[in-house]
Amino acid sequence: MHSSLLVPADSNQRLKKLINAAPCMLFMKGSAQDPRCGFSRQIVALLKTHGIQFSSFDILSDEEVRQGLKAYSNWPTYPQLYANGELVGGLDIVKELAESGELENTCPKAVTLEHRLKTVINKSSVMLFMKGNKEGARCGFSRQTLELLNDTGNAWWCSKKGRARVTDEIRATIIDHVINHGL
Amino acid sequence: MKVSYITSLAFIYTHFFSDMAITADHIKDKLIKELAAVHVDVEDTSQNRCAASFKVLVVSPQFEGKQLLQRHRMVNTCLADELKEIHAFEQKTLTPEQWEKQKAQ
Numbered sequence: 001m002h003s004s005l006l007v008p009a010d011s012n013q014r015l016k017k018l019i020n021a022a023p024c025m026l027f028m029k030g031s032a033q034d035p036r037c038g039f040s041r042q043i044v045a046l047l048k049t050h051g052i053q054f055s056s057f058d059i060l061s062d063e064e065v066r067q068g069l070k071a072y073s074n075w076p077t078y079p080q081l082y083a084n085g086e087l088v089g090g091l092d093i094v095k096e097l098a099e100s101g102e103l104e105n106t107c108p109k110a111v112t113l114e115h116r117l118k119t120v121i122n123k124s125s126v127m128l129f130m131k132g133n134k135e136g137a138r139c140g141f142s143r144q145t146l147e148l149l150n151d152t153g154n155a156w157w158c159s160k161k162g163r164a165r166v167t168d169e170i171r172a173t174i175i176d177h178v179i180n181h182g183l
Numbered sequence: 184m185k186v187s188y189i190t191s192l193a194f195i196y197t198h199f200f201s202d203m204a205i206t207a208d209h210i211k212d213k214l215i216k217e218l219a220a221v222h223v224d225v226e227d228t229s230q231n232r233c234a235a236s237f238k239v240l241v242v243s244p245q246f247e248g249k250q251l252l253q254r255h256r257m258v259n260t261c262l263a264d265e266l267k268e269i270h271a272f273e274q275k276t277l278t279p280e281q282w283e284k285q286k287a288q
Contacts, residue, residue: 076263
Protein backbone atom coordinates (compact mmCIF):
# COMPACT_ATOMS: atom_id res chain seq x y z
CA MET A 1 0.00 0.00 0.00
CA HIS A 2 1.49 3.28 -1.05
CA SER A 3 2.03 5.61 1.87
CA SER A 4 0.27 8.49 0.07
CA LEU A 5 -2.99 6.69 0.95
CA LEU A 6 -2.20 7.36 4.59
CA VAL A 7 -2.31 11.11 3.97
CA PRO A 8 -5.76 12.75 4.12
CA ALA A 9 -7.30 13.41 0.68
CA ASP A 10 -7.38 17.22 0.86
CA SER A 11 -3.82 17.24 2.14
CA ASN A 12 -2.86 15.19 -0.93
CA GLN A 13 -4.53 17.80 -3.12
CA ARG A 14 -2.59 20.59 -1.50
CA LEU A 15 0.70 18.75 -1.90
CA LYS A 16 -0.04 17.94 -5.53
CA LYS A 17 -0.76 21.61 -6.18
CA LEU A 18 2.44 22.66 -4.44
CA ILE A 19 4.55 20.18 -6.38
CA ASN A 20 3.08 21.54 -9.62
CA ALA A 21 3.31 25.20 -8.60
CA ALA A 22 6.24 25.65 -10.99
CA PRO A 23 7.88 23.54 -13.74
CA CYS A 24 10.80 23.07 -11.37
CA MET A 25 10.03 23.03 -7.64
CA LEU A 26 12.57 22.70 -4.86
CA PHE A 27 11.42 21.77 -1.37
CA MET A 28 14.22 22.80 0.95
CA LYS A 29 15.17 23.99 4.40
CA GLY A 30 15.11 27.76 4.33
CA SER A 31 14.75 29.90 1.24
CA ALA A 32 16.81 29.97 -1.95
CA GLN A 33 18.28 33.29 -0.75
CA ASP A 34 18.90 31.97 2.76
CA PRO A 35 19.28 28.18 2.93
CA ARG A 36 19.22 26.68 6.42
CA CYS A 37 21.09 23.44 5.84
CA GLY A 38 24.22 22.36 4.02
CA PHE A 39 22.47 20.05 1.56
CA SER A 40 19.85 22.66 0.71
CA ARG A 41 22.57 25.26 0.21
CA GLN A 42 24.50 22.93 -2.10
CA ILE A 43 21.49 22.06 -4.24
CA VAL A 44 20.57 25.74 -4.70
CA ALA A 45 24.16 26.51 -5.74
CA LEU A 46 24.12 23.63 -8.25
CA LEU A 47 20.84 24.72 -9.81
CA LYS A 48 22.04 28.32 -10.10
CA THR A 49 25.38 27.30 -11.62
CA HIS A 50 23.56 25.36 -14.32
CA GLY A 51 21.13 28.18 -15.01
CA ILE A 52 18.12 26.16 -13.92
CA GLN A 53 14.93 28.14 -13.39
CA PHE A 54 13.24 27.00 -10.19
CA SER A 55 10.87 28.02 -7.42
CA SER A 56 11.40 26.94 -3.84
CA PHE A 57 9.33 26.13 -0.78
CA ASP A 58 10.68 26.36 2.76
CA ILE A 59 9.59 23.17 4.52
CA LEU A 60 10.74 24.62 7.84
CA SER A 61 7.84 27.08 7.58
CA ASP A 62 5.16 24.39 7.28
CA GLU A 63 5.24 21.23 9.36
CA GLU A 64 2.24 19.76 7.56
CA VAL A 65 4.01 19.94 4.21
CA ARG A 66 7.29 18.85 5.75
CA GLN A 67 5.88 15.56 6.98
CA GLY A 68 3.14 15.18 4.39
CA LEU A 69 5.44 15.42 1.40
CA LYS A 70 7.74 12.71 2.78
CA ALA A 71 4.79 10.33 2.90
CA TYR A 72 3.23 11.52 -0.37
CA SER A 73 6.41 10.97 -2.39
CA ASN A 74 7.77 8.18 -0.24
CA TRP A 75 11.05 10.06 0.09
CA PRO A 76 12.47 10.46 3.59
CA THR A 77 14.75 13.46 3.28
CA TYR A 78 15.08 17.09 2.17
CA PRO A 79 15.90 18.77 -0.13
CA GLN A 80 13.56 17.33 -2.76
CA LEU A 81 13.56 18.52 -6.37
CA TYR A 82 10.55 18.09 -8.66
CA ALA A 83 10.42 18.68 -12.42
CA ASN A 84 7.02 18.89 -14.12
CA GLY A 85 5.35 17.41 -11.07
CA GLU A 86 7.66 14.43 -10.77
CA LEU A 87 10.28 13.75 -8.14
CA VAL A 88 13.79 14.07 -9.52
CA GLY A 89 15.44 13.23 -6.20
CA GLY A 90 17.67 14.77 -3.57
CA LEU A 91 21.10 16.39 -3.63
CA ASP A 92 22.94 13.17 -4.48
CA ILE A 93 20.87 12.59 -7.61
CA VAL A 94 21.00 16.24 -8.71
CA LYS A 95 24.81 16.15 -8.27
CA GLU A 96 25.07 13.10 -10.53
CA LEU A 97 22.74 14.59 -13.14
CA ALA A 98 24.84 17.75 -13.12
CA GLU A 99 28.04 15.72 -13.62
CA SER A 100 26.59 13.70 -16.48
CA GLY A 101 25.14 16.79 -18.12
CA GLU A 102 21.59 15.51 -17.82
CA LEU A 103 20.40 18.21 -15.42
CA GLU A 104 19.57 20.67 -18.19
CA ASN A 105 17.41 18.02 -19.86
CA THR A 106 15.55 17.26 -16.67
CA CYS A 107 14.83 20.82 -15.59
CA PRO A 108 13.91 23.91 -17.60
CA LYS A 109 16.68 26.49 -17.97
CA ALA A 110 16.19 30.12 -17.04
CA VAL A 111 15.60 32.11 -20.20
CA THR A 112 18.01 35.03 -20.22
CA LEU A 113 17.09 38.40 -21.66
CA GLU A 114 19.74 37.97 -24.34
CA HIS A 115 18.17 34.69 -25.41
CA ARG A 116 14.70 36.25 -25.54
CA LEU A 117 15.97 39.12 -27.67
CA LYS A 118 17.80 36.81 -30.02
CA THR A 119 14.64 34.78 -30.51
CA VAL A 120 12.47 37.82 -31.12
CA ILE A 121 14.93 39.60 -33.43
CA ASN A 122 15.17 36.50 -35.58
CA LYS A 123 11.44 35.81 -35.67
CA SER A 124 11.23 37.03 -39.23
CA SER A 125 13.69 38.14 -41.90
CA VAL A 126 12.51 41.71 -41.33
CA MET A 127 11.58 42.74 -37.80
CA LEU A 128 10.30 46.15 -36.77
CA PHE A 129 10.52 47.22 -33.14
CA MET A 130 8.13 50.10 -32.87
CA LYS A 131 5.75 51.95 -30.65
CA GLY A 132 2.30 50.54 -31.18
CA ASN A 133 1.47 47.90 -33.76
CA LYS A 134 0.87 47.38 -37.48
CA GLU A 135 -2.74 48.51 -37.16
CA GLY A 136 -1.93 51.65 -35.21
CA ALA A 137 1.46 53.28 -34.71
CA ARG A 138 1.82 55.25 -31.49
CA CYS A 139 4.43 57.73 -32.57
CA GLY A 140 5.35 59.72 -35.65
CA PHE A 141 8.56 57.94 -36.49
CA SER A 142 6.93 54.54 -36.06
CA ARG A 143 4.10 55.61 -38.33
CA GLN A 144 6.51 56.81 -41.01
CA THR A 145 8.53 53.62 -40.85
CA LEU A 146 5.33 51.60 -41.11
CA GLU A 147 4.30 53.46 -44.22
CA LEU A 148 7.75 53.00 -45.77
CA LEU A 149 7.71 49.28 -45.18
CA ASN A 150 4.18 48.89 -46.45
CA ASP A 151 5.06 50.82 -49.59
CA THR A 152 8.05 48.62 -50.36
CA GLY A 153 5.81 45.56 -50.10
CA ASN A 154 8.12 43.91 -47.58
CA ALA A 155 6.58 41.01 -45.73
CA TRP A 156 7.26 41.74 -42.11
CA TRP A 157 6.08 40.82 -38.71
CA CYS A 158 5.59 42.71 -35.50
CA SER A 159 6.51 40.79 -32.39
CA LYS A 160 4.14 39.66 -29.65
CA LYS A 161 0.99 39.69 -31.76
CA GLY A 162 1.30 43.38 -32.45
CA ARG A 163 1.60 44.50 -28.90
CA ALA A 164 5.37 44.75 -28.46
CA ARG A 165 6.09 46.84 -25.41
CA VAL A 166 9.66 47.98 -25.60
CA THR A 167 10.85 48.37 -22.04
CA ASP A 168 13.82 50.53 -21.15
CA GLU A 169 15.89 47.41 -20.53
CA ILE A 170 15.15 45.99 -23.96
CA ARG A 171 15.65 49.38 -25.58
CA ALA A 172 19.09 49.76 -24.00
CA THR A 173 20.08 46.20 -24.89
CA ILE A 174 18.98 46.59 -28.53
CA ILE A 175 20.98 49.80 -28.88
CA ASP A 176 24.00 48.13 -27.31
CA HIS A 177 23.56 45.08 -29.54
CA VAL A 178 23.32 47.18 -32.70
CA ILE A 179 26.37 49.23 -31.77
CA ASN A 180 28.51 46.22 -30.94
CA HIS A 181 27.27 43.59 -33.37
CA GLY A 182 25.50 45.46 -36.12
CA LEU A 183 21.98 44.55 -37.21
CA MET B 184 8.47 -9.73 43.10
CA LYS B 185 11.98 -8.30 43.21
CA VAL B 186 12.95 -10.54 40.26
CA SER B 187 10.10 -9.28 38.10
CA TYR B 188 11.01 -5.68 38.98
CA ILE B 189 14.57 -6.23 37.80
CA THR B 190 13.33 -8.06 34.71
CA SER B 191 11.08 -5.18 33.71
CA LEU B 192 13.89 -2.68 34.30
CA ALA B 193 16.15 -4.78 32.10
CA PHE B 194 13.46 -4.93 29.45
CA ILE B 195 12.97 -1.15 29.52
CA TYR B 196 16.73 -0.60 29.34
CA THR B 197 17.34 -2.85 26.34
CA HIS B 198 14.20 -1.80 24.54
CA PHE B 199 14.88 1.90 24.68
CA PHE B 200 18.62 2.14 24.70
CA SER B 201 19.78 -0.57 22.36
CA ASP B 202 17.57 0.70 19.54
CA MET B 203 18.80 4.25 19.79
CA ALA B 204 22.36 3.79 18.57
CA ILE B 205 22.39 3.33 14.81
CA THR B 206 25.88 2.22 13.97
CA ALA B 207 27.77 2.18 10.71
CA ASP B 208 28.13 -1.59 11.05
CA HIS B 209 24.41 -2.05 11.51
CA ILE B 210 23.74 -0.08 8.32
CA LYS B 211 26.43 -1.95 6.44
CA ASP B 212 25.05 -5.34 7.47
CA LYS B 213 21.54 -4.43 6.44
CA LEU B 214 22.61 -3.20 3.03
CA ILE B 215 24.66 -6.32 2.37
CA LYS B 216 21.85 -8.57 3.50
CA GLU B 217 18.90 -6.90 1.78
CA LEU B 218 20.49 -5.56 -1.40
CA ALA B 219 23.03 -8.32 -2.01
CA ALA B 220 25.68 -5.60 -1.95
CA VAL B 221 29.14 -6.74 -3.01
CA HIS B 222 30.74 -3.66 -1.51
CA VAL B 223 29.54 -1.15 1.08
CA ASP B 224 31.28 1.85 2.57
CA VAL B 225 29.53 3.54 5.47
CA GLU B 226 30.98 6.75 6.79
CA ASP B 227 29.65 8.08 10.05
CA THR B 228 29.53 11.83 9.46
CA SER B 229 27.86 12.54 12.80
CA GLN B 230 30.85 14.42 14.16
CA ASN B 231 30.23 17.13 11.57
CA ARG B 232 26.70 17.58 12.81
CA CYS B 233 24.82 17.31 16.04
CA ALA B 234 22.89 14.13 15.21
CA ALA B 235 23.28 10.73 13.51
CA SER B 236 24.51 11.29 9.98
CA PHE B 237 25.85 8.84 7.43
CA LYS B 238 27.33 8.71 3.97
CA VAL B 239 27.09 5.39 2.17
CA LEU B 240 28.46 3.84 -0.98
CA VAL B 241 26.55 0.76 -2.10
CA VAL B 242 27.68 -1.49 -4.93
CA SER B 243 25.12 -4.09 -5.96
CA PRO B 244 24.20 -6.06 -9.07
CA GLN B 245 20.57 -5.34 -8.16
CA PHE B 246 21.12 -1.78 -9.38
CA GLU B 247 21.67 -3.02 -12.92
CA GLY B 248 19.25 -1.44 -15.38
CA LYS B 249 17.72 0.79 -12.72
CA GLN B 250 17.54 4.56 -12.89
CA LEU B 251 19.13 6.71 -10.17
CA LEU B 252 15.84 7.48 -8.48
CA GLN B 253 14.90 3.80 -8.36
CA ARG B 254 18.29 2.82 -6.92
CA HIS B 255 18.04 5.44 -4.20
CA ARG B 256 14.52 4.27 -3.39
CA MET B 257 15.83 0.74 -2.93
CA VAL B 258 18.36 1.98 -0.40
CA ASN B 259 15.73 4.17 1.28
CA THR B 260 13.39 1.20 1.61
CA CYS B 261 16.13 -0.98 3.03
CA LEU B 262 16.97 1.65 5.66
CA ALA B 263 13.40 2.93 6.19
CA ASP B 264 13.46 2.54 9.97
CA GLU B 265 16.94 3.98 10.37
CA LEU B 266 16.19 6.98 8.17
CA LYS B 267 13.49 8.04 10.60
CA GLU B 268 16.25 8.65 13.15
CA ILE B 269 19.09 9.69 10.87
CA HIS B 270 19.47 13.46 10.52
CA ALA B 271 21.56 13.73 7.37
CA PHE B 272 22.04 11.00 4.77
CA GLU B 273 24.12 10.87 1.60
CA GLN B 274 24.25 7.91 -0.75
CA LYS B 275 26.00 6.76 -3.87
CA THR B 276 24.76 3.69 -5.74
CA LEU B 277 26.84 1.78 -8.28
CA THR B 278 26.63 -1.47 -10.20
CA PRO B 279 29.71 -3.73 -9.86
CA GLU B 280 30.72 -2.65 -13.38
CA GLN B 281 30.52 1.04 -12.52
CA TRP B 282 32.46 0.37 -9.34
CA GLU B 283 35.30 -1.31 -11.27
CA LYS B 284 35.41 1.59 -13.73
CA GLN B 285 35.56 4.10 -10.92
CA LYS B 286 38.36 2.22 -9.18
CA ALA B 287 40.37 2.16 -12.39
CA GLN B 288 40.25 5.96 -12.71
